[in-house]
Amino acid sequence: MRGFARQLLITALLLLGFAVIGVGLVAATHEATKERIAENHRRMLLRFMNQVLPPERYDNDILRDRVQVVDPRLAPHGEAVTVYRARRQGRPVAAVFTTVAPDGYNGRIELLVGVDVSGRVTGVRVVDHHETPGLGDAIDIRKSHWVEEFRGRRLGDPPLKRWAVKKDGGVFDQFTGATITPRAVVKAVRHTLLYFQEHRKTLFTLPVPRAGGGTGEGP
Numbered sequence: 552m553r554g555f556a557r558q559l560l561i562t563a564l565l566l567l568g569f570a571v572i573g574v575g576l577v578a579a580t581h582e583a584t585k586e587r588i589a590e591n592h593r594r595m596l597l598r599f600m601n602q603v604l605p606p607e608r609y610d611n612d613i614l615r616d617r618v619q620v621v622d623p624r625l626a627p628h629g630e631a632v633t634v635y636r637a638r639r640q641g642r643p644v645a646a647v648f649t650t651v652a653p654d655g656y657n658g659r660i661e662l663l664v665g666v667d668v669s670g671r672v673t674g675v676r677v678v679d680h681h682e683t684p685g686l687g688d689a690i691d692i693r694k695s696h697w698v699e700e701f702r703g704r705r706l707g708d709p710p711l712k713r714w715a716v717k718k719d720g721g722v723f724d725q726f727t728g729a730t731i732t733p734r735a736v737v738k739a740v741r742h743t744l745l746y747f748q749e750h751r752k753t754l755f756t757l758p759v760p761r762a763g764g765g766t767g768e769g770p
């Protein structure tokens with residue numbers, strides 16, 4: 552009986568040892584890849600950032616000069632949206648929003664929307680989406696130049712009620728057989744401009760939250 556108990560203990564210890572080694576290996580792999588993933592994410596963000604706002608227009612570290620805001624027009628369910636602030640010699644130049652259009656055909660569409668201090672769109676890029684290839688994916692710059700329709704526009708150009716796809720009486724093209732996707736993107740850009748118009752002054756004065764600090768509430 553004592554021999555059996557000993558055998559049982561050895562087996563249990565062996566199992567525990569394997570479990571500890573397994574967890575350790577997973578943790579080590581995670582740690583090793585975490586930094587690489589973060590660096591890849593940073594590069595991708597900067598690539599899109601340069602497309603929505605030419606880097607020669609500002610001289611600050613735009614990826615660090617960021618705040619988080621919460622507004623249902625920018626993202627659903629109380630989700631915080633990051634606003635990157637571009638400045639030149641300390642003066643506000645533009646803001647770039649990570650707006651989310653919640654109502655794509657296949658769910659959320661993640662955008663970068665650049666707006667200069669005068670309220671003009673400097674550029675829009677779709678960063679992530681699940682729209683149907685060949686139907687809704689023309690919002691992706693790799694598939695078509697449709698998002699370039701926004702560049703240089705502002706509230707008033709066109710008038711607010713024409714900030715819609717043509718099928719809804721607006722000025723923006725829909726796609727053949729796919730209106731839901733472009734409608735969602737036009738609405739998200741329009742909402743971003745409305746938010747910017749209301750919060751332009753405070754947006755540039757909000758302090759950058761300390762590292763590890765919580766989400767900054769909207770101005």
Ligand SMILES: Cc1cc2nc3c(=O)[nH]c(=O)nc-3n(C[C@H](O)[C@H](O)[C@H](O)COP(=O)(O)O)c2cc1C
Nearest residue numbers: 656657682683686687688718728729730731732733
């Ligand atoms: C399988 C399938 C996938 C579709 N994918 C999209 C899509 O990604 N984006 C989109 O706008 N419409 C998509 N549609 C078409 C929409 O159902 C809708 O008919 C279209 O957007 C036209 O909308 P409207 O009636 O408001 O003009 C898809 C339809 C089917 C059957």
